[in-house]
Amino acid sequence: MSDLYHEYKGTLFPQKSSSLEDLAFVENEFQVRDDDIFNITYPKSGTTWMIEILSIIQKNGDPSWNQTVPNWDRAPWIETLGIAQKLKLSDEHPRIITSHLPRHIFMKSFEGSKAKVIYTIRDPKDTAVSLYYFSKMSVFYKDPESMDHCLKDFLSGNIPFGSWFDHVKGWMEMLGRDNFMFHTYEDLQRDLRGSVIKICKFLGKELDDKAIDSVVEYVSFKNMKENKMVNFTLLPTGYMDHEKSPFMRKGIVGDWKNHFTVTQNEYFDKIYNSEMKDFKVKFPWDSSIKK
Ligand code: A3P
Numbered sequence: 001m002s003d004l005y006h007e008y009k010g011t012l013f014p015q016k017s018s019s020l021e022d023l024a025f026v027e028n029e030f031q032v033r034d035d036d037i038f039n040i041t042y043p044k045s046g047t048t049w050m051i052e053i054l055s056i057i058q059k060n061g062d063p064s065w066n067q068t069v070p071n072w073d074r075a076p077w078i079e080t081l082g083i084a085q086k087l088k089l090s091d092e093h094p095r096i097i098t099s100h101l102p103r104h105i106f107m108k109s110f111e112g113s114k115a116k117v118i119y120t121i122r123d124p125k126d127t128a129v130s131l132y133y134f135s136k137m138s139v140f141y142k143d144p145e146s147m148d149h150c151l152k153d154f155l156s157g158n159i160p161f162g163s164w165f166d167h168v169k170g171w172m173e174m175l176g177r178d179n180f181m182f183h184t185y186e187d188l189q190r191d192l193r194g195s196v197i198k199i200c201k202f203l204g205k206e207l208d209d210k211a212i213d214s215v216v217e218y219v220s221f222k223n224m225k226e227n228k229m230v231n232f233t234l235l236p237t238g239y240m241d242h243e244k245s246p247f248m249r250k251g252i253v254g255d256w257k258n259h260f261t262v263t264q265n266e267y268f269d270k271i272y273n274s275e276m277k278d279f280k281v282k283f284p285w286d287s288s289i290k291k
Helices: 020-028 047-058 064-068 083-088 124-137 147-156 164-172 185-190 192-203 209-218 221-226 262-276
Strands: 005-008 011-014 037-041 096-099 116-121 180-184
Touching: 005 020, 020 083, 037 047, 047 064, 047 096, 047 116, 047 192, 047 209, 047 221, 116 164, 116 185, 116 192, 124 147, 124 262, 147 262, 180 185, 180 192, 185 192, 192 209
Parallel strands: 037 096, 037 116, 116 180
Antiparallel strands: 005 011
16 A cells, blocks of 8 residues: 555545544544535546536525635535534535545435435546546645556555445445435536536526526636636645646546557456446446447
């Protein structure tokens, strides 16, 4: 295991962003409120995109909150240092809480609550490519040095927040519950407006057409890339090197085709098929996986 990581109940976490005490507090003591909204993702699946969408929906289409407050204060990552203690005291209603935690170590007080979860999933091949660049530009992850190493760690789950497959299967067990909604990064790309309307409905928010237009315009890749409250250029120096790769990198579907060799792709498909063989839900990328 890299010395950049430590382990909580069998799952790796970056030492620079999560302490074992915080993780135990989140799991065992943090009190979920019924009106909390959870933005849950495996890393590099559209987390920051969803933060922007949820924040502007909360303000009924008015982008000023998004434009003046960093995303990590609007929708904090609960597993990061000191955040759960801070959130405990927050008088924001509803709280928008972001998390990459796998389901099995998520907060116990969530069970039985009415808090809502929006789970965003992305083609794991694009997730892996996005993670490859993020690992190079941020201090939280080990630099994988090559795509071969990156894929080996990604597909074995030897990586912060554990296996993509376990994460997806764990959270998708909630399917069918009233307080759970999932969608894909690819859905957002294909039909952003339709996705925003669905999210509003799930949250019980009634936004008029003008407000929906404002959400859609504001959360475009271009607008988000230029917003300092979103693109992580406000982080203290040393955490991310945007010269190596910008956080808001490409924002496209299918970038894996520009990165994987035929052999890497076959290896990926083989593991994907074996991990997902009994999984019933179909995803937009399934047709690109060779059986
Ligand atoms: P790429 O590295 O493929 O460009 P996360 O927020 O979970 O860390 O995910 C980051 C990924 O989401 C990055 O992918 C980033 O560019 C992409 N992303 C963020 N906002 C987006 C937007 N508005 N439209 C499309 N992609 C977006």
